Each structure stands twice: as structure tokens, then as C-alpha cells.
Amino acid sequence: MFHWLEKHPFFFAVAVFVVISFAGLIEILPNFAQASQPVVGTKPYSTLELAGRHVYIKNSCNACHSQLVRPFKSETDRYGHYSLSGEYAYDRPFLWGSKRTGPDLMRVGNYRTTDWHENHMKDPAAVVPGSIMPAYRWLFKNTADIDTAYAEQVTVNKVFAVPYNAEIPMADGSKSTVKLAATLEEAHADALEEAKAIAADMKDQDVKDAVAAGQIPEIVALIAYMNSLK
Amino acid sequence: MDNRPLEYDYTVAKMFMLTTVVLGIVGMLVGVILAWEMAFPAVNTMLGEGLAEYTNFSRLRPLHTDAVIFGFTLSGIWATWYYVGQRVLKVSMAESKFLMFLGKLHFWLYMLVVVAVVGSLLMGITTSKEYAEFEWPIDIAVVVVWVLWGMGLFGLIGIRREKSLYISIWYYIATFLGIAMLYLFNNMAIPTYFASGGIGDWYHSVSMYAGTNDALVQWWYGHNAVAFGFTVPIVAMIYYFLPKESGQAVYSYKLSLLAFWGLMFVYLWAGGHHLIYSTVPDWMQTMGSVFSVVLILPSWGSAINMLLTMKGEWQQVAASPLIKFMILASTFYMFSTLEGPIQAIKSVNALAHFTDWIVGHVHDGVLGWVAFMIMAALFHMAPRVFKREIYSKSLMNTQFWVQTLGVVLYFTSMWIAGITQGMMWRAHDEFGNLAYSFIDTVSVLHPYFTIRAVGGTLYLVGMFLFAYNMYKTMTSSRRVEESELQNASPMGA
Amino acid sequence: MNKLMVFGVVFVAALLGLTWVIAGGQMGDDIVNKLAMLGAVATATIAIFVALKYIRQMQTDKASGKLADENWDGIGEYKNELPFGWAVIFLGLNIWAIWYFLAGYPVNAYSQIGEYNEDVAAHDAKFEAQHANMDEETLKEMGGSIFIVQCAPCHGLQADGIDGKAANLTVRLEEKTIKHVINNGQGMLGYPAPMPDRNGLMNMNTNALITDAEIDAVAKYVAGGMKGTEGADVFAGTCAACHGPDGKGMEMVAPSIADFNPTLVADVLKHGKKGAIGAMPAFNNLTEVQVKALGAYVTDLSK
Numbered sequence A: 001m002f003h004w005l006e007k008h009p010f011f012f013a014v015a016v017f018v019v020i021s022f023a024g025l026i027e028i029l030p031n032f033a034q035a036s037q038p039v040v041g042t043k044p045y046s047t048l049e050l051a052g053r054h055v056y057i058k059n060s061c062n063a064c065h066s067q068l069v070r071p072f073k074s075e076t077d078r079y080g081h082y083s084l085s086g087e088y089a090y091d092r093p094f095l096w097g098s099k100r101t102g103p104d105l106m107r108v109g110n111y112r113t114t115d116w117h118e119n120h121m122k123d124p125a126a127v128v129p130g131s132i133m134p135a136y137r138w139l140f141k142n143t144a145d146i147d148t149a150y151a152e153q154v155t156v157n158k159v160f161a162v163p164y165n166a167e168i169p170m171a172d173g174s175k176s177t178v179k180l181a182a183t184l185e186e187a188h189a190d191a192l193e194e195a196k197a198i199a200a201d202m203k204d205q206d207v208k209d210a211v212a213a214g215q216i217p218e219i220v221a222l223i224a225y226m227n228s229l230k
Numbered sequence B: 001m002d003n004r005p006l007e008y009d010y011t012v013a014k015m016f017m018l019t020t021v022v023l024g025i026v027g028m029l030v031g032v033i034l035a036w037e038m039a040f041p042a043v044n045t046m047l048g049e050g051l052a053e054y055t056n057f058s059r060l061r062p063l064h065t066d067a068v069i070f071g072f073t074l075s076g077i078w079a080t081w082y083y084v085g086q087r088v089l090k091v092s093m094a095e096s097k098f099l100m101f102l103g104k105l106h107f108w109l110y111m112l113v114v115v116a117v118v119g120s121l122l123m124g125i126t127t128s129k130e131y132a133e134f135e136w137p138i139d140i141a142v143v144v145v146w147v148l149w150g151m152g153l154f155g156l157i158g159i160r161r162e163k164s165l166y167i168s169i170w171y172y173i174a175t176f177l178g179i180a181m182l183y184l185f186n187n188m189a190i191p192t193y194f195a196s197g198g199i200g201d202w203y204h205s206v207s208m209y210a211g212t213n214d215a216l217v218q219w220w221y222g223h224n225a226v227a228f229g230f231t232v233p234i235v236a237m238i239y240y241f242l243p244k245e246s247g248q249a250v251y252s253y254k255l256s257l258l259a260f261w262g263l264m265f266v267y268l269w270a271g272g273h274h275l276i277y278s279t280v281p282d283w284m285q286t287m288g289s290v291f292s293v294v295l296i297l298p299s300w301g302s303a304i305n306m307l308l309t310m311k312g313e314w315q316q317v318a319a320s321p322l323i324k325f326m327i328l329a330s331t332f333y334m335f336s337t338l339e340g341p342i343q344a345i346k347s348v349n350a351l352a353h354f355t356d357w358i359v360g361h362v363h364d365g366v367l368g369w370v371a372f373m374i375m376a377a378l379f380h381m382a383p384r385v386f387k388r389e390i391y392s393k394s395l396m397n398t399q400f401w402v403q404t405l406g407v408v409l410y411f412t413s414m415w416i417a418g419i420t421q422g423m424m425w426r427a428h429d430e431f432g433n434l435a436y437s438f439i440d441t442v443s444v445l446h447p448y449f450t451i452r453a454v455g456g457t458l459y460l461v462g463m464f465l466f467a468y469n470m471y472k473t474m475t476s477s478r479r480v481e482e483s484e485l486q487n488a489s490p491m492g493a
Numbered sequence C: 001m002n003k004l005m006v007f008g009v010v011f012v013a014a015l016l017g018l019t020w021v022i023a024g025g026q027m028g029d030d031i032v033n034k035l036a037m038l039g040a041v042a043t044a045t046i047a048i049f050v051a052l053k054y055i056r057q058m059q060t061d062k063a064s065g066k067l068a069d070e071n072w073d074g075i076g077e078y079k080n081e082l083p084f085g086w087a088v089i090f091l092g093l094n095i096w097a098i099w100y101f102l103a104g105y106p107v108n109a110y111s112q113i114g115e116y117n118e119d120v121a122a123h124d125a126k127f128e129a130q131h132a133n134m135d136e137e138t139l140k141e142m143g144g145s146i147f148i149v150q151c152a153p154c155h156g157l158q159a160d161g162i163d164g165k166a167a168n169l170t171v172r173l174e175e176k177t178i179k180h181v182i183n184n185g186q187g188m189l190g191y192p193a194p195m196p197d198r199n200g201l202m203n204m205n206t207n208a209l210i211t212d213a214e215i216d217a218v219a220k221y222v223a224g225g226m227k228g229t230e231g232a233d234v235f236a237g238t239c240a241a242c243h244g245p246d247g248k249g250m251e252m253v254a255p256s257i258a259d260f261n262p263t264l265v266a267d268v269l270k271h272g273k274k275g276a277i278g279a280m281p282a283f284n285n286l287t288e289v290q291v292k293a294l295g296a297y298v299t300d301l302s303k
């Protein structure tokens, strides 16, 4: 049979294709069938948080940082509760990473704060002596892209029915709603409100001035995102 | 025509040989920069604060991986395809204007993609999925390039004189099919600009899959991108170049056969080993582990077949640096396909995952196996496509030892670094609390990061020797006759 | 043994020896560490000995066998049988994989979360007795080790607050903080009533709201460790009512501002803190002993 295949390239290719494709079918399809449901307390990202997520991706923070707490005592001691599938229900793309040059950030919002991030992103080694993380000073100057974040919110809401403007059950029994602005202008205004709250906890005068003038530096969006990681 | 030997046409092969060398140097230069950045973070701002956005570790890392995979390795695969394909199918590219045109179009479109990739990655345009960072416009271009190659591939097979397909051809076909299937599925995304009615960046997209599912598809892709980018096509190369250069017949057809079909069957199941202890179901993780261990055998099948092909030929190994490259390549292939499965065992992965031990595994595969084999292939091709002898054998020998030392420093340092780090992360002190802060586990790695950077630099120096040797071969070494090109490649002192 | 063999053995021994010297100290009795080390040993030894076996064959054996009829660009193929060992192991592994998956894998009995829960229970059991009766010294020592992991990223290894980036825990309070609290009030540590801002702080000596000059004076006085006379009268007239005449605080009324104590630390860990310097998150996942230990350690820092 194999000898015959070797003389008939078309059938050879078909045979290879069959052999390599069914593993994928068997391994991947079952999980799609039971697409991961959000756990209680998992909310979609706000416009500013999503813009921050884009900053995170743009700078490939995932090259050094994972977002996956494995079920080991040593990891839950360091980072908090192990990860649950449903917590990632709104993560497109997923950001688990594959290398921990720096610590896991899945729940960094629980144990770091705005002012800490501000100091750290400006000069990691000044906060953590010996840190090999690069300083991200340009984030204090570049402006965050709210438009694209809003476009993504609209897209996932429309295509994947991500529940914006809908009540979401929280762990304490309350309900919470994440707003999807009706227009781009409204999205900008909402994001700016959120940004102001963060800038208030920051010290960098340029950032404060920019936000006061209605602009959102990338660092503010990034911190909004990191604070949302819990 | 029948009585004349075929005149093969290497125009397209030559073009890809050039990009192999250039992109190899670029990609590895970036790798060396990364390595120094991890050892000495000040290197992040080597071109000044103002340019740090483009020279810092995180912006450059995807550029490194994509440049060496989609630049260096892929160019090498195509350079050898446009050379080997004609020869084992016994048909010349010159016989079909159409195939020739396809080949050139393939090359130039590929060049366009390369430029787009370098530009966009430096600007930070990425989807973050490893080895699938490109946004959708580039993905579409990649698909077009791939289809062009496929047409050329099957076109050439279609007009072949040699009825039965040689082993290398099996592997090239599998490379084509495997990547086509994987790339398409993993890159499924929705452009937000169109879905939102024209808001934001036109090139931005959002993945079709979310969270755990996205991870599953990504690592089904990521693992098999390794399979069909770093393993299958490189095996295609060694099956041609080692027997050809040494003049030995392949040790066992049966072994070739079982190793091929075994590899095809087993590889795809193993992707779960990238997701061990994650939130994908236990059984999938276990499947990944189990099949990874099985995978040792089909992988070793090819390596053993090649090593046994050299049975009794030690004098050739000792005399020819070209054969040395290939023998060391298949040894490193054995090494990384043993190390990988062991790292895939659940409890070992619990320690190894996320550490530099994985990076060590990656590089003994890519530096010791992939890059060594590609360079050996180019060395073998050079006299035949340029009709000149290899410029310098002693330079080749020097390159071999410099780079071997480079790989050894790289993987031993990362091996130790990874195991140390993995154990420190897990350690509890005498009171039951974590024994080390995270930064302790970073600082302790400084010496190993430095050794790795030195090893990487040595490897890069070897790349420059390689480029110089190839350049001289192309331009100024002694011309050779067809009769000198049967087996062992002619080399100048 | 020829040169290559010797070289191979030396290389593997050196690699494994180095790994042991550098990482071995961390092994402990962690089964994962042991299996990983075993994996490393297996990888290095199997790879080198198998490679050497084939190199031996290159040196001493001879190619043989029947050639197939086909020939590609001059490359021939022997019709040799499969290497026996390879074939047997391949077959065996395939059977093992199928068996393991269909029968051997504990589909119903294994879950990684179950494994985690067992690990945690074992860990807790191991330290239960030790944690139940710890003396002050041991608590301090334990607190120190937690501090390095959990707190040092903000407060610094020296607990000095890294140049004002977080509270300096080697002194109880700094002027800046005290002024900020007086000016703005504070109410996050869980006391029944918050501390009022300056518009609620009467100086009993003058029977008027506290003045700027008095704030300066009392801030200096408290920051200086409540020594000297300057500001002492303001303190007695304004602050002592809640913080006590010695500033050591009063249960259910106000915390000590004269020194750190375990209760204050526990309150800060429970509620987090936001003030003149910045914000500190709450640490609710620490265990009771850990909180006690941190209390002992931080209290000791400024002594």
C-alpha cells in the first residue's frame, strides 16, 4: 500500500492529511462543545481596560509574564487562587504566556496598586533592586487608542454576544454591569472618567496634565487593565 | 534531450539561499541582543531612551522568533526544496515557464511579507499568539505565499520523471499540508474595523476563540508549527543531503517508512504538553504527555536511520566538516526529542514549564539541529549552484567548533538556570512559607544569562563566518566541473 | 573505551554534577523536584549513550544489505530490517499508550484540583503543630521571611519604603503622613468611628479648632517619637482623647501612633491603606499565624 501511495502523490497527500487532521478533531472539538462559561464575578473589560490590554499586547508583556496560576501550593501562596477556565471567558486572545521571566500577573490587581505600577513601569530596578524588566517610559507619553478598544467591544458584543450592558452576577450576590457606550464619543467620555480616577492616584505631572486636558496616556490604560486583573 | 544529463535550474533556490543567510544573521543578531538584555538590562536602551520603545526586550522578542522561524528556517526550507525537488523528481524548473514564474512570484511576495512583518512587529502590531503574531492582512499574504509554494510543489511533482516519490518529498508534502491546516485555524479572527462599521485601526482583529479554547487551538498550532517547521522539513533535508554528500545508501527503507507515518500520526496528539496543569481538561493534558513519550520513537527512527547510513564511514565524518554538521545535527535532534518528551511528563513539566529549561530545550533543537542542518544543506548546494568549490574548509571547521561550543554553552546554562529557578519557585522555608521572593529567583540566574549570551554570541560569530564563506564561494573560489560534484563537495583549503 | 566515549561520559558527568551542585540544594523532599532531577539525569545519560552507540558503529561496523531497485539522484536505499530495539520499544510504547489511555488512566480517580487539595492539606498538617505554639522570637523570624516575599516589593528589603514609595516601617510615622491624616481625616482601619479631619479636631487647651501652627508642632512631636515639650501640649489637648496620653492608642477608639503593634499591622493587612504616600492593597489570603508573624516582625522593626 505504501509503495502504491508513493507513486500516487494525490492519494499520498490525502493520506497524510487524514492522518494529521483527526488528532486535532478529537482533541479540540470536545472542549468547544462545552465552550467555557464565565464564572461568577467574571466581567467583560471596560473600554479603558481593553485599551490597556492592547498596550500590554503591543509591548509583548506576555513575553515575560504568564497569566495562569497553576494549582500548586507554591503558586497559590505567591499569586492567589489557581486559575479557573471560566475566568478567561472574555479573553481574546488568551494571555497565558509560556515563559515566566517575571512573575505571573493573573491576579496582580489584588496585591499591587496604581502608584506602585507607576513607579515600577517608569523604572523597575528603582523599586525592585536587581529587576531585569525594561523601563517603559514611552507609555507615559504615547496616547492610548480608545477607538480600537471601542471597536473591539462593539465587535465582541455583536459577534460573540459578550454581555455588555447586562447584569452580571458577582461573588457577593450583587449584580454588576459593564457599559458599552452607544457612540464613540460617549466611549471616549467614559474612558476619560475612568482615567481621571487613576490619574488622581498617580504622581507624574505630565500624565495628570494630559488627563486633565482630555488625553489618556498609555500608562493610564495599562494600569486600569492591571488593576482589573484579580 | 534524453541522452543529455538534465540541466537543473537553480534560480529560485539561489534567491532563497541568499535570504536564508541574511535573515539568519538578522534573526540571530536579535537573539543575541535579547540574551544580553536579560543579563544586562541596560542594553534595552542601547540606542538611547528615545529608541528604547523599539529596542527593548519585549518588542524584540517576537521579532527574533519570527525572523528565525519564518525568515531563516522557512527560507532554508524553500532553498532546499527548489534544489532537492528538481533533483529527486528528475525534472528541471526550466522545463516549465509557468513553474518558474510561480517560483519567482513566490519569492518576491515572500519578500514583501518579510518587510511587512519586520515593520509591523517593530511598531508593536501583534496579536500576541506565539509564532502567529501577525495581524490578518499579513496572514492573508502568508496564505497566498503558501498557496503559491503549494502550486509549485505539486506542479513539479505533476511533471516528474521519477515515478516514485523519494522520502524527502514525503516530508516536503507533509510540511506543506501541516502548516496550511494549522495556520488557517489558529489565525481565525474578526477584523474589528469592519465589524464595528469603521472604527479604530483597520488592521486590528479579535480572535475567534476565547480563553481556554484559544489556548487549545494556539498550542495545537504552536506545537505542530514546531513539528512541521522545525522537524518535518529538516528531516526532508537530512534524508537527501547526508546520503548524497556521503555517497551512502539510506540504511533502511522500512525504517524510513515507519518513522514517517509514525511521526505523522503521533505528532498532532502531543500539543497538550504545552498546557499541563492549565485549565484545559485533565485528559487532554494526559494525552499530550503520553503521546509525547511515544513520539520519541518515530523521531529517533529518522535520526537512527541517518546515523546508521554512516555505518563504517567514520573516516568521512572525521574528514568532512560538512558531514560533521549533519552528524551533530542528528545527534542534537535525538537529544531534543528525548528532552522534550521528558519535559512533557506531568510532574517534570510542573517544574520545567515557564522556566529557562524550556528555552534551553528550544535552542538545542533549533541551534543544534535546525540551523546546523540548514547550513550543511547550503554548504552542499553552493558548489552545485554556483559551480565553484566551497571557499574554505578550514573556515568551515572553525565555524563548526565555534558554533558547537556556542550551543553547548547555551543549553547547559539554560538547563541549570531552569532547574534552579523551577526549584526556587516551589521552595517553602522551615515555617511553611515561600522561601524566595520572585526577584531572588531572577537575580540568581544572572551568571547563566551571561553564559548564554556568550554562547549565543559565539554562534552568531559562526554565522558571520558562514556568510563570509558562502560569499567567497559565490564570487571568487575555484570553478569546478560537473564531474567533481558527484558526492563529497569540493572544498578549498 | 576510546576518546569519544571518555569525552561523552565526562561531559554528562560534568553537566549533571554542575546541575546538582547549583540546584541540588533546593531539592528538599519535594517529589516534583526529585522527578525533574531524575528526568534531567535520564535525558543526559540516555542521549549520550545512544549517540555513542551509533558513533561506535560508524567507527567499527560496515554498511551492508540489499539495495532497492529505485535510485533518486544517485541515492540508494537498503532494504534492511528495522533495528530490533527500536521496533520493540516503538510497538511497546504504542501498546502502553493505548492501554494507559483506555484502562490505565484514572479518569474517574484523578483530578489536578484534587491533587492540589491533598497537597495543601498535607502542607497544613505538617506545620500545624509548629504554628500552634510559636514564641515571640520564632514569630519574628517567620514574619521576616514572609516580609521578603510579600512586602519587600513595596516597602523594600530594608523596610524603609524605598525613598518614599511606600511607608517607612523602621519609624512609626513621618511628618508628612501625620499632617495628611490631620488635614484629611482617616477611616479605613476598621475602628467604629473614623478620625475626623481638621474641622473636627478641637484643641482642648484653646477650645478652638486646631491651627496650622499647632498641626506643624504636633506632627513634629509625634514624628519625633513624642519626646521633648514642643507640641506636647497640643497632643495632650487634641489627640490624647483618642490616642491616649502616651499615644499608644485605645482599644476600639484609635490605634497607637507611638509605636507599631501587631493589632495595627493586622488592621492594615485586613483593610489595606491609602494615604499621603500611596495605596497599599489588603492582604486577606494570609493565614492567622502569618498575620501574627508579620505583626511581630513589623513591630520589632522600629524598636
Ligand code: HEM
Residues within 6 Å of the ligand: A098, B130, B222, B226, B230, B231, B270, B273, B274, B292, B293, B295, B296, B299, B333, B336, B337, B338, B339, B340, B341, B342, B343, B344, B345, B349, B352, B353, B354, B358, B361, B362, B364, B365, B366, B369, B370
Ligand atoms: C519528541 C519531540 C518533542 C517533544 C515531545 C517536545 C516537547 C516539548 C515540551 C514538553 C515543551 C515545553 C512546553 C512548556 O512547558 O512550555 C516544548 C517546548 C518547545 N519545543 Fe519541544 N519537544 C520535542 C521536540 C522539539 C524539537 C525537535 C524542537 C525544535 C527543533 C522543539 C522546539 C520547541 C519549542 C520552540 C518550544 C517552545 C514553545 C513555546 O514557545 O513555549 N521541540 N517541547
Ligand code: HEM
Residues within 6 Å of the ligand: A063, A098, A099, A101, B027, B028, B029, B031, B032, B033, B034, B035, B038, B061, B064, B065, B068, B069, B072, B073, B356, B358, B359, B362, B363, B366, B367, B370, B371, B453, B455, B456, B457, B459, B460
Ligand atoms: C545566536 C543564536 C540565538 C540566540 C542568542 C537566541 C536567543 C534567544 C533568547 C534570549 C530568547 C528568549 C528567551 C526567553 O524569553 O527567556 C530566544 C527565544 C527563542 N528563540 Fe532564539 N536565539 C538564537 C537563535 C535561534 C534560532 C536559530 C532559532 C530558530 C531557528 C531560535 C528560536 C527561538 C524560539 C522559538 C524562541 C522562543 C522560545 C520560547 O518561547 O520558549 N533562536 N532566543
Ligand SMILES: [Ca+2]
Residues within 6 Å of the ligand: A097, A098, A099, B130
Ligand atoms: Ca514561548
Ligand SMILES: [Ca+2]
Residues within 6 Å of the ligand: B127, B132, B133, B134, B135, B136, B139, B187
Ligand atoms: Ca494572525
Ligand SMILES: [Cu+2]
Residues within 6 Å of the ligand: B222, B223, B224, B226, B270, B271, B273, B274
Ligand atoms: Cu510541543
